[in-house]
Amino acid sequence: xxxxxxxxxxxxxxxxxxxxxxxxxxxxxxxxxxxxxxxxxxxxxxxxxxxxxxxxxxxxxxxxxxxxxxxxxxxxxxxxxxxxxxxxxxxxxxxxxxxxxxxxxxxxxxxxxxxxxxxxxxxxxxxxxxxxxxxxxxxxxxxxxxxxx
Amino acid sequence: xxxxxxxxxxxxxxxxxxxxxxxxxxxxxxxxxxxxxxxxxxxxxxxxxxxxxxxxxxxxxxxxxxxxxxxxxxxxxxxxxxxxxxxxxxxxxxxxxxxxxxxxxxxxxxxxxxxxxxxxxxxxxxxxxxxxxxxxxxxxxx
Numbered sequence: 001x002x003x004x005x006x007x008x009x010x011x012x013x014x015x016x017x018x019x020x021x022x023x024x025x026x027x028x029x030x031x032x033x034x035x036x037x038x039x040x041x042x043x044x045x046x047x048x049x050x051x052x053x054x055x056x057x058x059x060x061x062x063x064x065x066x067x068x069x070x071x072x073x074x075x076x077x078x079x080x081x082x083x084x085x086x087x088x089x090x091x092x093x094x095x096x097x098x099x100x101x102x103x104x105x106x107x108x109x110x111x112x113x114x115x116x117x118x119x120x121x122x123x124x125x126x127x128x129x130x131x132x133x134x135x136x137x138x139x140x141x142x143x144x145x146x147x148x149x
Numbered sequence: 150x151x152x153x154x155x156x157x158x159x160x161x162x163x164x165x166x167x168x169x170x171x172x173x174x175x176x177x178x179x180x181x182x183x184x185x186x187x188x189x190x191x192x193x194x195x196x197x198x199x200x201x202x203x204x205x206x207x208x209x210x211x212x213x214x215x216x217x218x219x220x221x222x223x224x225x226x227x228x229x230x231x232x233x234x235x236x237x238x239x240x241x242x243x244x245x246x247x248x249x250x251x252x253x254x255x256x257x258x259x260x261x262x263x264x265x266x267x268x269x270x271x272x273x274x275x276x277x278x279x280x281x282x283x284x285x286x287x288x289x290x291x
Contacts, residue, residue, distance in 0.1 A: 034211075057227045086207075089231065096227075
C-alpha cells in the first residue's frame with residue numbers, strides 16, 4: 001500500500017533558497033490580472049507601511065507547490081502524479097511575502113490516509129527567510145484517485 | 150480604507166466578475182510553473198475525462214480573494230485564506246475578448262472576531278455552478 005499512515009510526520013529537508021524579486025511578483029500579478037499597484041510600485045507599498053512591494057495572497061504556491069512535489073515524487077510513497085488532484089488549499093500568513101525576501105520551504109506530511117480506494121494526503125509547507133523568520137504556511141490536501149487498496 | 154469598527158456580520162462586499170480566457174491560463178501556467186496539460190491542451194483534458202480545458206484551481210483561488218484585497222485596500226491584511234476546489238472551471242477555446250469562461254465572485258462578512266479580525270465568506274460561480282467550497286479569508290483590519 002503506497003499511502004501508509006506511517007508516513008505522517010515525515011519532514012523533508014529545506015529546499016534551496018528562493019529569491020523573490022519585484023519582477024517575479026509583477027509577472028504573477030499580471031498573470032492573475034490584478035492591477036493593484038501595491039504589487040508593483042514600492043512607493044505605494046511603503047505608503048501602506050510595507051518595506052517593499054508585496055506578493056499577492058496566493059503567490060506562496062509558486063514556492064510551496066514545487067516543494068510539495070518532493071513528496072509526490074518520493075519513491076517510497078510511490079504516488080502517481082497523473083492521478084493526483086488538488087482538493088483543498090489553505091495559507092496562514094505571519095506576514096506578506098516581500099520582493100526582497102529570500103525564502104526556503106520545509107515540507108511536512110501533516111496527514112495521510114486511504115479510504116474507499118482513494119488516497120488522501122495533507123502537506124504543510126513552511127516558508128521562512130534564510131535568517132529563520134517564519135513567513136507563511138501553505139496546507140495542500142491532495143487526493144490520489146483510483147488507488148488500489 | 151475599511152475600519153474594523155465599521156464592519157458588521159452580514160455586510161456584503163462589492164461583487165466582481167472575472168473573464169477567464171485560454172490566454173489567461175497560459176500566462177498563469179508560465180508565472181506559476183504549473184504546466185499540467187489539463188490547463189492548456191483540450192485533447193489531453195478530454196483523454197482524462199474532463200469536458201474541456203479547465204482553469205488552474207489556484208488561478209480561481211487567486212481571482213476570488215481579489216474581492217477581499219480590493220475591499221480592505223491592503224493585501225497585507227490577509228492573515229488566512231482557504232478554499233476547497235469543488236468543481237472545475239471549464240474554459241472553452243477562443244481568442245476573442247469575450248471567449249472563455251466567466252467567474253463571478255460574491256462575498257460577505259461571516260464573522261467579526263474578538264481578536265480584531267474579520268472573516269469574509271466567498272462564493273465563486275462559473276457556468277451556474279459553485280466552483281469553490283468553504284472559501285474563506287480572514288483579514289486584520291485597522
